[in-house]
Amino acid sequence: MDVITSAAELLRRRRPERPVLALRPHAAHRAAKWFIANFPGRVLYAAKANDAPQLVDALVEAGISAFDVASLVEIERIAPIQGAELYFMNPVKSRGAIVRAHRDFGVKHFAFDSEEELDKIVEETGGAGNLTLFLRIACPNTHSLIPLEGKFGASPEEAPALLLRARQIARRLGITFHVGSQAVVPVAFGEALKQVGQLIVSSGVLVDAIDIGGGFPSRYPHSDPPELVSFMDEVVRAADELAVRHSCELLCEPGRALVAEAESVIVRVDARRGNALYINDGAFGTLFDAAYSGFRFPARLVSISRRKSKPVAEFALYGPTCDSSDYLPGPFVLPASVREGDYIEIGQIGAYGRVLANRFNGYGEYDEVILTDEPMLSMYATPEEQAQPALKSTA
Structure with missing residues (x-):
């Protein structure tokens, strides 16, 4: 794979x-x-975010x-990495996937959020005595741009009995x-950890680990969250209030926060109709979130000439497919002079x-x-x- 300084350098070499x-x-x-x-604990990478x-x-x-x-596919992809430790944190897994993952x-790390799922894990691992079992609990998603509540998570009423039963089975x-x-507000993690503390007290069950999941944010034109250190301060503050803090391992699962800014897509403008640009990638490609999750991504004209780039204007984008839902409302701020044949880099x-x-x-x-x-x-x-035109690659 070519290693070059910038998108502009790519266009100097080829179109x-x-x-x-x-x-x-x-x-x-x-x-x-x-x-x-x-x-203040162990960092897991959420492999679903990017498999490059x-x-x-x-x-x-x-x-x-x-x-x-x-998934089993992700396990097969990550397992060859020397020293990799895998946490199968999908709360609903097929029996075949559990068997192959363990065997x-x-x-040996599995998540569950129901009695039925716990039964599956026990049965398909042959009652293995070396398992770490994580009970996934439901918590409010009021501070996030993409709520994930509703599909997974034991309710406050269900959780104590599940925790007690799992304690009798799990090594950890x-x-x-x-x-x-x-998640754009640090207190999201504090509120969830307070809920965890209440569950531990109400169930009377001590735990060995607390995995606070993902949700840590990246920067976008429509979402400029506080610095990540403020999220860490909130996690430390809330974790220190837990009765089990000094005997309990903390884990997190960042995905977006580790890789969002590590990849962009360079697209070509194939047509302009007013302030709508038709490009060669879209909602069915890498820009799904721009179409269906309301995300605005940073965009810039990739220029290799001295063509003036001001003033700017707001554009909507259409992807290349024949589906009318292949529409990215943005707005994407670009030079008003952008035209067919130009290239745009879309970040994050x-x-x-x-x-x-x-x-x-x-x-x-x-x-x-x-x-x-x-x-x-x-x-x-x-x-x-940020002011530097290029950095040495780690690849």
Whole structure:
């Protein structure tokens, strides 16, 4: 894979026909280093967020050795990494996936949120005595842009009995929750940890681990959350109030926060109709969240000439498929002069972009490059780093 300085340098070399996934492994590496240094416990990477080998390698090089996996496919992909420890945290798994995860890949960390799921895990692991079981509890998602509540999680009424039964089975017992994706208020974690503390007291069951899940945010034009250190301060404050704090391991499962800014997509404008641009990637590609989750991504014209780029205007985008829902309302702020044949770099698609892309209408094929410049937006880069035109890649 080519390693170049920027999207502009790519266009100096060639004019790609397909959209281009532009990876920045150094950004993922830096994010992982920050989390490992600042989270008061163990950091798992949520493998569902991005499976690009270059980014996973960068996370491992930074010190990530544990992974939240949600399927057998993810287990098969991550298991070959030397020293990888896998946490099968999907609360509903097939019996076959449980068998293979435990028998073939040595997985011993499992999540559950019902008596039926707990029964499945016990039965399909043969009553193994070396399991770490995490009870997934329901918690409010009021502080996140993408709520995840409703599908998973034991209710406050169900949780005490489930915790007591699992305590009798598990070698190690944990509680886990998820505050929702792109949580923008630190107190989301404090409120959930308070709920965990109340559950421990009401059930009378001591736990060995608390997994606070993912939800840590990245920066977008429509969502500029507080600095991540404020989230860590809230986690430390709330965890210190737990009766089991000094005997209990803390874990987290960042996905978006580790890889969102580590990948962008470079697209071509195939038509302009007023303030609507028709581009060669879209809702059925890496820009799903722009169409269906209301996300606005940073965008910039990739210029290799001295063409003036001001004034700017707000644009909506259409993807390349024949489906009218392939529409990205944005708005995307770009030079008013943008026209057919121009290329645009759309940033912050490293979280869930490539893994949601499909082949509808024959699209969904990409070229790939590694860029060594800085992301358009960053939770981690210093102002000096953001001002630098290029950085040495970790790849």
